[in-house]
Amino acid sequence: MSPRLKPRKPRRPGKPGSSVAQRPLLSLAMMVKDEERFLEAALASAREVVDELIVVDTGSTDRTVEIARDMGAVVSHFPWRDDFSAARNETLRRATGAWILVLDADERLCGAAMRGLRPHLKPGPHAPYEGFALKVTNTRLDGAPLSSFFSTRIFPNDPRLGYAGRVHNQLGGLEPGAPPLQVSRYLGLEIVHLGYDPEIYAARRKAARSLPLIEAVVAREPDNLQYRFYLGREYLLADAAAAAAEVLEATLAALLAGASGPLAETVHTLVDAYAALDRPLDDLAARFAEAARHAPGHPDVLMALALATPQPAARAAILERALGQLSHDTTAQIHLKHHPWLAWERLGHARWDAQRYPEALAAYLEALAGKPEASEGWPRLLNNLCALAIELGHPRKDALLDRLLDHPIAPLGMFFFEVERLAREVSYEAARARLRAAQGRCSRLTRDPEYAPLLAKLEGR
Numbered sequence: 001m002s003p004r005l006k007p008r009k010p011r012r013p014g015k016p017g018s019s020v021a022q023r024p025l026l027s028l029a030m031m032v033k034d035e036e037r038f039l040e041a042a043l044a045s046a047r048e049v050v051d052e053l054i055v056v057d058t059g060s061t062d063r064t065v066e067i068a069r070d071m072g073a074v075v076s077h078f079p080w081r082d083d084f085s086a087a088r089n090e091t092l093r094r095a096t097g098a099w100i101l102v103l104d105a106d107e108r109l110c111g112a113a114m115r116g117l118r119p120h121l122k123p124g125p126h127a128p129y130e131g132f133a134l135k136v137t138n139t140r141l142d143g144a145p146l147s148s149f150f151s152t153r154i155f156p157n158d159p160r161l162g163y164a165g166r167v168h169n170q171l172g173g174l175e176p177g178a179p180p181l182q183v184s185r186y187l188g189l190e191i192v193h194l195g196y197d198p199e200i201y202a203a204r205r206k207a208a209r210s211l212p213l214i215e216a217v218v219a220r221e222p223d224n225l226q227y228r229f230y231l232g233r234e235y236l237l238a239d240a241a242a243a244a245a246e247v248l249e250a251t252l253a254a255l256l257a258g259a260s261g262p263l264a265e266t267v268h269t270l271v272d273a274y275a276a277l278d279r280p281l282d283d284l285a286a287r288f289a290e291a292a293r294h295a296p297g298h299p300d301v302l303m304a305l306a307l308a309t310p311q312p313a314a315r316a317a318i319l320e321r322a323l324g325q326l327s328h329d330t331t332a333q334i335h336l337k338h339h340p341w342l343a344w345e346r347l348g349h350a351r352w353d354a355q356r357y358p359e360a361l362a363a364y365l366e367a368l369a370g371k372p373e374a375s376e377g378w379p380r381l382l383n384n385l386c387a388l389a390i391e392l393g394h395p396r397k398d399a400l401l402d403r404l405l406d407h408p409i410a411p412l413g414m415f416f417f418e419v420e421r422l423a424r425e426v427s428y429e430a431a432r433a434r435l436r437a438a439q440g441r442c443s444r445l446t447r448d449p450e451y452a453p454l455l456a457k458l459e460g461r
Contacts, residue, residue, distance in 0.1 A: 023096065023097065023098055024050075024051035024052045024096055024097040024098070025051055025097055025098055025099060025118060025121055026049065026050045026051055026052075026097050026098070026099045026100070026101055026117075026118070026121060026154075027050060027051065027052040027053075027054055027095035027096060027097030027099070027100050027101070027157065028043075028046045028049075028050040028052065028053050028054060028095075028100075028101050028102075028103055029054050029056075029088075029091035029092055029094070029095050029100050029101070029102050029103075030042070030043075030053075030054065030055050030056070030073075030091060030102070030103055030104065030105060031055075031056050031057075031058060031078075031084075031087045031088055031090070031091050031104075032055055032056070032057055032058070032060065032064050032068070032105050033057065033058045033059055033060050033064070033080070034060045034061060034062050034064055035060070035062075035064045035105035035106070036060075036062040036063040036064050036067055038105045038106045038194065039055075039064055039067050039068060039071075039105045040067050040070075040071060041108055042103060042104070042105045042106070042107055042108055043055075043067075043068065043071040043072075043073060044071065045108040045109040045110065046101065046103055046109050047071075047072075048109075048114055048115065049101065049109060049114050049115065049117065049189070050097070050101055051097060052074065052095065052096060052097050053068075053071065053072055053073035053074065054073065054074050054076075054091055054094045054095045055068040055073040055074070055075045055076075055091075056075075056076050056077070056078050056087060056090050056091045056094060057075060057076070057077050057078070058077075058078055058079070058080040058087050059079070059080050064105075074094065076090075076094055078090045082166065082212075082213060083166045083213075084163075084165070084166060084167050084168075084169050084213075085162070085163040085164055085165055085166060085169040088102070088162075088163045088169055089162045089163055092157070092161075092162060092163075095157055096157075097157055098121065098156065098157055099121045099154060099155065099156055099157060100154070100155060100156075100157050101153060101154050102153045102154075102171075103153070103191065104193070104195070106193060106194045106195040106200070107136075107191050107192065107193045107194070107195075108191070108192045108194075109189060109190070109191060110189075110190050110191075110192060111188050111189040111190045112188060113187075113188025113189065114188065114189050116188045117132075117154070117186055117188060117189055120132070120186065121154075123156070124182070126179070126181075126182040127156060127158075128155075128156040128158035128160055128161055129160075129161070129173055129178065129179050129180070129181050129182060130155070130156070130181060130182045130183070130184075131152045131153075131154055131155030131156070131171070131181050131182075131183050131184075132152070132153070132154040132155070132183070132184055132185070132186040133150040133151055133152045133153070133183050133184070133185045133186070134150065134151060134153045134154070134185075134186060134189055134190060134191050135148055135149075135150055135185075135187070135190045135191070136148060136149055136150070136151045136153075136190070136191045136192075136193055137190065137191070137192055137193065137338075138193045138195075138196045139192055139193065139194060139197070140194075140197045140198075141194060141197045141199065141200065142374075144372055144374075145338035146196060146335070146338060147333055147334075147335045147338060148333065148334075148337065148338065149332075149333035150185055151191070152171050152181060152183050153191065154186070155171065155181070159174075160173055160174055160175055160178065161173060161174065161181075162174045165217075166213045166216070166217065167210050167213035167214055167217065167230075168214070168226075168227070168230055196237075201237055210234060211231075211234050211235075211238060214227055214230050214231050214234055215231065218231050223254075223259070225251055225254055225255060225259055225260070225261030225262070226261055226262060228247060228250070228251045228254075228261075229248070229251050229261065229262045229265060229266050229269070231247050232244045232245075232247035232248035232251060232266070232269060232270075232273070233265075233269050235247060236269060236272060236273050236276065239276075241273050241276035241277045242277060244269070244273040244276075245270065245273040245274060245277060245279070248266055248269055248270040248273055249270065251266050252266050252267065252270060252287060252291070253287070255291075255294075256287060256290050256291065256294065263291060263294055263295055263298075263301070264291075264295055264298045264300045264301050264332065264333075264334075265300075265333065267288060267291050267300065267301050267304045268300040268301075268303075268304065268335055270284070270304075271303075271304045271307060281304075281307050281308040282308065282310070284304075284308050285305075285308040285309065288301070288304045288305040288308050289305055291304070291305070292305045297325050297328065298325070298332065298334070299322040299323075299325045299326055299334050299336040299337070299343075300334055300335050300336050302318050302319070302321050302322035302325070303319070303322050303336055303342075303343060303346075305318050306318040306319045306322065306346065306350075307346075312350045312351075312352075312353035312354035313350075313354045315346075315350040315353075316347055316350035316351050316354055316356070319343055319346055319347040319350060320347065322336060322343055323340065323343050323344070323347070326340055326343075340366075340370060341366070341367045341368075341369070341370035341371045341372075342367075342371075342375075344363050344364070344366040344367035344370075345363070345364070345367035345371065345377060345381060347363040348360045348361075348363035348364035348367055348381070348384065349380075349384075351363055352384055352388075357388055357391070357392065358388075358392060360384070360388060361385070361388040361389065361392060361394065364381060364384060364385045364388070365385070365396075367381060368381070368385065368403075378407055378409075378410060379407070379409055379410045379411060382400070382403060382404040382407055382410045383404070383410060383411050383413070383414055385400050385403075385404075386400050386401055386404050386414035386415070386418075387414050387417075389401075390414065390417065390418055390421065397418075401414070401415055401418060402441065405438055405441050405442040405445070406441065406442070408444075412442070412444075412445065412448050412450070413450065415438065415445075416448075416450045416451075416454055418434070419431045419434050419435050419454060419458075420454065422434055423457075423458060428458050428460075431458050432458050432459070435454070435455065435458065
């Protein structure tokens with residue numbers, strides 16, 4: 001048996017002479033290295049829930065240890081061995097609570113029923129092979145969600161449980177033949193994870209520590225498709241998109257040949273790799289269609305298939321299916337669940353291309369309601385929205401034109417078109433009034449090539 005897979009030694013339930021009743025109920029177990037930017041907020045978010053803060057440092061050179069102690073944590077040190085499970089299991093060994101909550105420094109606990117967890121922390125019929133999964137949402141620093149999934153983060157403090165795997169470690173029984181964990185979801189407590197924000201990921205150079213370990217696993221276990229996916233994703237995060245695409249294409253081929261593994265995640269990440277390479281998805285259309293047959297209801301797979309489908313009507317139908325699946329409750333990780341506006345926007349484009357204009361307008365308005373200001377694609381969305389609102393006489397036409405005027409680079413052609421329509425169908429005075437009002441709102445209006453000729457026309461010059 002590998003040393004890191006040996007069952008952990010039993011721990012004392014508390015201080016010498018204490019009774020079991022005095023044992024803390026819940027311990028936070030955290031491994032850290034150079035986390036001064038995030039650690040205080042992470043520990044602060046957990047103090048309402050746990051009775052004990054356990055922090056194991058693996059070689060920090062910043063103020064991490066000082067911050068942990070200032071926050072009341074019990075801090076110990078463990079030398080880094082290129083093995084995340086070894087460090088993670090050391091945190092478990094240090095915990096004295098009857099139950100353990102695992103959290104990383106770039107994560108925060110939140111939820112409406114944080115203290116409501118405690119009554120559930122008692123042995124069940126599968127003890128100790130049981131636990132609770134919390135919803136983990138990956139977000140950017142600005143709070144924009146990227147993806148979410150459920151992860152087993154709360155479990156009994158028992159030496160028969162621990163982590164295996166040098167990287168992307170998995171919780172489970174450590175003894176040979178141990179049964180799988182019986183996991184329930186606790187919905188009153190959630191975790192926000194910041195580590196996949198592109199700025200943070202690059203600044204912390206996470207790939208420098210994780211990538212060699214993943215490469216070693218793939219070299220040793222070439223048929224391990226879960227780690228081949230991890231390898232492709234890590235290459236993409238490290239700005240090696242060509243290497244990512246190559247690995248992910250081979251992984252997808254193996255999955256479509258019948259192997260088990262992360263099909264939807266592989267498809268989604270392969271799309272991102274092609275986007276980073278500015279490579280069209282045409283060559284992947286057949287493989288995405290096959291993936292959709294393997295996972296017919298997964299929105300991320302359907303989105304990928306839609307992107308690779310050139311015919312507007314067929315593309316719209318696929319996007320409608322993807323949006324219809326988002327309301328279904330599932331434990332699967334679905335990126336589109338946090339970006340429904342993107343599917344609506346692409347559906348609007350597909351319906352526009354298919355000349356289904358009223359339906360395109362409806363889709364665009366759905367996209368507008370959730371589209372982040374920092375996202376791409378605003379000029380086309382605003383231009384098409386205003387064109388359809390003018391053509392179809394939508395009651396929000398003027399408000400949409402104001403959104404177009406407020407955008408720093410959106411084309412102004414549809415605004416000038418509306419002013420000309422007012423001059424033609426209402427009066428020159430109405431058109432001049434609309435133009436004057438817009439000048440105070442949009443500083444670039446008077447610099448547009450269409451402005452001067454239109455003004456001269458309205459003033460009869």
